[in-house]
Amino acid sequence: MGLIMESRFAPAGGGLAIVTxxxxxxxxxxxxxxxxxxxxxxxxxxxxxxxFARVEFVDSNGLSVLAGVHHLLRHPRRPGADEHAADAGALAVASVNQRVRQVLRTSGFTRIIPIYPSVETAIVVHEAGPHHRPAPGER
Structure with missing residues (x-):
């Protein structure tokens, strides 16, 4: 079937992108x-x-992409960026079906990448700031 990707910045021009x-x-x-x-x-x-509401299947290649993007966001290579400061970004996944959630859980991704019940919940947590984000596995 392949994969269709649609992206938007929220708000437009901001630092948060939602990818469906x-x-x-x-x-x-x-x-x-x-x-x-x-x-x-x-x-x-x-x-x-x-x-991930319409993601039907994830294999190890997909997991590799998630791990790589997570690492890239957490350890920015921008000039002057401090990986432990506010410059560090985050990857989150939302609206995951049970089949894909089981793959993420079995592979250990639920310990490093937050999974939210909806995109709206993920946005609210993001907007609350890093001090209000639950640790992975606490959602």
């Missing part, structure tokens, strides 16, 4: 997603929320 994915995140689509997310980061997205 439809289809399968697998060997055939992983490189395209990696490129898409890297372009968003290059355009100023320091925080990404991936809407």
């Amino acid at each position: 994915l439809t289809g399968e995140l697998d060997v055939a689509s992983a490189a395209e997603l990696r490129g898409h997310l890297a372009a968003l980061i290059g355009d100023g997205a320091g925080h990404l929320i991936l809407d």
Whole structure:
């Protein structure tokens, strides 16, 4: 089936990008997603929320993309950026079905990447700031 990606900044021109994915995140689509997310980061997205409501399947290639993007956001390589300061970004996933959630849980991703019940919840937590974000696994 492939993977369809639609992105928007919220608010427009801000540092938060919401990416809605439809289809399968697998060997055939992983490189395209990696490129898409890297372009968003290059355009100023320091925080990404991936809407998984219509993601039917994730394999190890998709997990690799998530791990790489998580690392890139947490350890920015921008001049003068401090990876432990506010410059560090975040990756979150929202609206995950049970099948994909089980893959994320089994692979350990739920310990490092927050999963929210909806995009709206993820946005609210993001807007509350880093001091109000629950640790992974506490959502």
